[in-house]
Structures are given as structure tokens and as C-alpha cells.
Amino acid sequence: MVSHSTPLLFTPLPLGPLTLPNRAIVAPMCQYSAVDGVAQPWHGQHLGGFAASNAGLIILEATGVTLDGRISPYCLALENDAQEAALRDLIAGIRTYSDVPLGIQLAHAGRKASTAAPWNGGMPIPAEQGGWQPVAPTDEPFYADAPKPHALTETEIAGIIDAFVASAQRADRAGFDLVELHGAHGYLIHQFLSPRINTRTDRYGGSLDNRLRLALEIATAVRAVWPKSKTLGIRLSASDWVDGGWTPEETAILSQKLEAIGLDFIHVSSGGAVREARVPVTPGYQLDFAETVKKAVSIPVxxxxxxxxxxxxxxxxxxxxxxxxxxxxxxxxDPRWVWRAADALGVDLPIAGQYQRATGKTWPGYKLKNVGLSLAAE
Incomplete structure (x- = not known):
């Protein structure tokens, strides 16, 4: 049984130089609502609800370090001044009512780029319909019937590393407290890690050391420019869920190397690399992967x-x-998830005055609303 005397969920957590007020983190969630990579009013309202509701940390959605690195034509990017300015304005707006730590996930989609929004099928968009040719470790596409991606040259790989650096610098200027590199879910960094995808024969493919190279080079380069006063971490898929794929043991090895470079946390999920994977989705199904990494490193997981x-x-x-x-x-x-958690675990939260009339202390309807959810404190 969970002990309600000292709930860890509401214990502050040092995450590198940043201390989170609690351990409930809003993970990145693609909204497919940007225009030319520029944040729109939708992003403000999406994040604003979380910021006003006591989340411990908000990490903005996967944001392409180049336009061609976006998952879709509707995803955020951070490669030009207009994109940077929109994010700066978004943060400035949030800062008028909340001091919640704010992070951004910097990403390159690799061979999974140029796709439609999920509610429009999520399939590849051809160039003549506003898409583009993706890039990848090799020319093998994610979808069997999709156009082949362009296999990156070493010179082009260096350009992508530079793009991560430039986006990190823009994220710093925009006012983010944290950067999370996206090395999960079958996107470019993960594509280089996975032996099921990366069949290159140069120094970026083959052996484990070679497959780790891109992740480590990006992390090293970003760490060199991201301020030491701000937090830097990475999200990793710990398993491809297929034979011959990327494994939890390899994830632990990579995590140790990333800690040595100076990363402050590892965010652990799984899957996304190959279509034939069959993931047994059950409650907490990825937590054992996090535990494996946690045993291998001393930084937070x-x-x-x-x-x-x-x-x-x-x-x-x-x-x-x-x-x-x-x-x-x-x-x-439920953007107010943290409030429900506080009630369930017996914690009093400082709730904004504008919303206090909707809490269990002042609104009789609160407990009625939550009957059957086991969330109202008794």
C-alpha cells in the first residue's frame, strides 16, 4: 500500500541545477498545431492550464532542430528568429502567473519525418503535398510503402549536430530552464542506436560504440553551449521490443556515458523504432526499464x-x-491532475486564488464530481 505520511510525489527533486517543487512532470505531447514551426495561441492555452495547476515541470513538445527534422509540417521547430520569438513570448506570458520550470524537447524525426497529424492518419506526406524527403542512417523507410529516406553522409551528420547546438542556444535565449534531447520513439538519434535500423558500415554504424556515437556527439556539443546553471537531459527508448533490437542493457551503458558527459537526467520510455514491434501495454509497463537505468546511474531518472x-x-x-x-x-x-493527486495523498497545495472556489475546501460539488475516482481526500 502507498504510505500517505510522506508522499514522494510531492517531495522536491533536484534535477541538475534546477529543483522541481514536486515530481509530477508534464511529458512532451505533440500538438500538431504550429505554422511553419511557429508556436500558435493553441500552444499557449495548452501549456497554460498545466502551468496554473502546480505541475512540477512542463516539457514542451518535440521541437525540430530543423524544419526537415519535424515529425510533421505542423510541429514546432527552433531554427529561426520567428520560431524563437514565438517561444519567448509564450514563456513570458506563462511567467506572468506561474514560476513552473519550463523545458523543451529538441528533436530530429529522421525517417519518421514528413507525416500527417495523427487525426489525419499519420502517414507520410509526399513532397507534392507539402512534405519532404526524410533523412536517416540508411535509405530504409519506416513504412514499407513510403519513399526512401536519404542516407546521411558524415558531413550531413555534422550539420545536424550543429543544428542541435543552434537550437539549444535559441532555447536558452527564449528563456527555457531545461532542454531534453529526444533520443527515443524511433526518431533520428534512436535510429542510429538501433541495430535493427542502423546497418551503416562507417564509424556511425556496426559496433555498439559506433551506434552510440551520434547520441554522444550531440550530447557533448549541446552540453558545451547549454548553461551550467540550466538542466540538460535526454529521453531514451530502452527497448525496441523486437529480437535483435536496441536493449535495456545498451540503454544503461549509454546512460552512464551521458552522465559522464554531464547530463542531469534520463527520461526512460520504449518502442517506436520498428513497425513490427508488439508492445504489451499494461499499467506501468515501462517502469522496469526506468529501474534498470536508475541502477546504472546516479542522476535522476x-x-x-x-x-x-x-x-x-x-x-x-x-x-x-x-x-x-x-x-x-x-x-x-485532466490538466488539474496534480490537484487530484494532492487530495489523494493528503497534501495541501498553494492554489491560485482565481481557482480556489473550485477546490474541495470551498465547493461542495468537488467531492460529488470525484465520487468513484478515489481522488477526494477524506
Missing amino acids: IGVGLIVTPEQAEQALQDGKADAIGLARAFLD
Whole structure:
């Protein structure tokens, strides 16, 4: 049973130089609502609800370090002044009512780029319909019937590393407190890590050391320009869920090397690399991967994976599976998730005055609303 005496979920967490007020993290969630990579009013309202509701950290969605590195034509990017200015304005707006730590996930989609929004099928968009040719370690596409991606040359790889550096510098100027590199879910960094995808024969393919090279070079280059006063981490898929794929043991090795470079946290999920993977999605199904990484490093580890209830999140922390919990769809479903968690675990939160009339202390309807959810404090 979860102990309510000292809930770890509401214990502050040092994440590098940044200290989170609690361990409930809004994980990156693609919104497919940008225009030319520029944040729109949708992003402000999407993030604003979380910022006003006591989240411990908000990490902005996967943001392409180049336009061609976006997952879709509707994803954020951070390669030019207009994109940087929109994010700076977004942060400035949030800062008028919240001091929640704010991060951004910097990404390159590799062979999974140039696709439609999920609600429009999520399939590749051809160039004549506004898409572009993706790039990848090799010319093997993610979708069997999709156009082949361009196999990156070593010179082009160096250009992508430079793009991560430039985006990190823009993120710093925009006012972000944290950068998370996206090395998961079958995007470019993960594509280089996975032996099921990366069949290159140069120094970026083949052996484990060679497959780790891009991730380590990006991390090293970004660490060199990202201020030491701000937090830098990475999200990794710990398993491809297929034979001959990327493994939890390799993830632990990479995590140790990233810690040695100076990264401040590892955010652990899984999958996304190959279409034939069959992932057994059950409550907390990725927490064992987080625990494997946690045993290998001394920096904090964020765990994810169908974590829905406050009790479930607290139990994962109590069991030592992770140091913090990342939630995505749970926050989409209920931006006030942290309030429900505080009630469930017996914690008083400082809630903005504008919203205090909707709490259990002043609104009789609060407990009625939450009957059957086991979220109202007794």
C-alpha cells in the first residue's frame, strides 16, 4: 500500500541545477498545431492550464532542430528568429502567473519525418503535398510503402549536430530552464542506436560504440553551449521490443556515458523504432526499464508508461522504479491532475486564488464530481 505520511510525489527533486517543487512532470505531447514551426495561441492555452495547476515541470513538445527534422509540417521547430520569438513570448506570458520550470524537447524525426497529424492518419506526406524527403542512417523507410529516406553522409551528420547546438542556444535565449534531447520513439538519434535500423558500415554504424556515437556527439556539443546553471537531459527508448533490437542493457551503458558527459537526467520510455514491434501495454509497463537505468546511474531518472492514478505514481516512486513520473495523456485528460493527486495523498497545495472556489475546501460539488475516482481526500 502507498504510505500517505510522506508522499514522494510531492517531495522536491533536484534535477541538475534546477529543483522541481514536486515530481509530477508534464511529458512532451505533440500538438500538431504550429505554422511553419511557429508556436500558435493553441500552444499557449495548452501549456497554460498545466502551468496554473502546480505541475512540477512542463516539457514542451518535440521541437525540430530543423524544419526537415519535424515529425510533421505542423510541429514546432527552433531554427529561426520567428520560431524563437514565438517561444519567448509564450514563456513570458506563462511567467506572468506561474514560476513552473519550463523545458523543451529538441528533436530530429529522421525517417519518421514528413507525416500527417495523427487525426489525419499519420502517414507520410509526399513532397507534392507539402512534405519532404526524410533523412536517416540508411535509405530504409519506416513504412514499407513510403519513399526512401536519404542516407546521411558524415558531413550531413555534422550539420545536424550543429543544428542541435543552434537550437539549444535559441532555447536558452527564449528563456527555457531545461532542454531534453529526444533520443527515443524511433526518431533520428534512436535510429542510429538501433541495430535493427542502423546497418551503416562507417564509424556511425556496426559496433555498439559506433551506434552510440551520434547520441554522444550531440550530447557533448549541446552540453558545451547549454548553461551550467540550466538542466540538460535526454529521453531514451530502452527497448525496441523486437529480437535483435536496441536493449535495456545498451540503454544503461549509454546512460552512464551521458552522465559522464554531464547530463542531469534520463527520461526512460520504449518502442517506436520498428513497425513490427508488439508492445504489451499494461499499467506501468515501462517502469522496469526506468529501474534498470536508475541502477546504472546516479542522476535522476524519469519513469513513464500508462501511469494514470496518483496512487500508482506514488507507488512507483516508493518502489524505487524512478525518481520522478512523467505523464502525458493523464494531463491531457485532466490538466488539474496534480490537484487530484494532492487530495489523494493528503497534501495541501498553494492554489491560485482565481481557482480556489473550485477546490474541495470551498465547493461542495468537488467531492460529488470525484465520487468513484478515489481522488477526494477524506
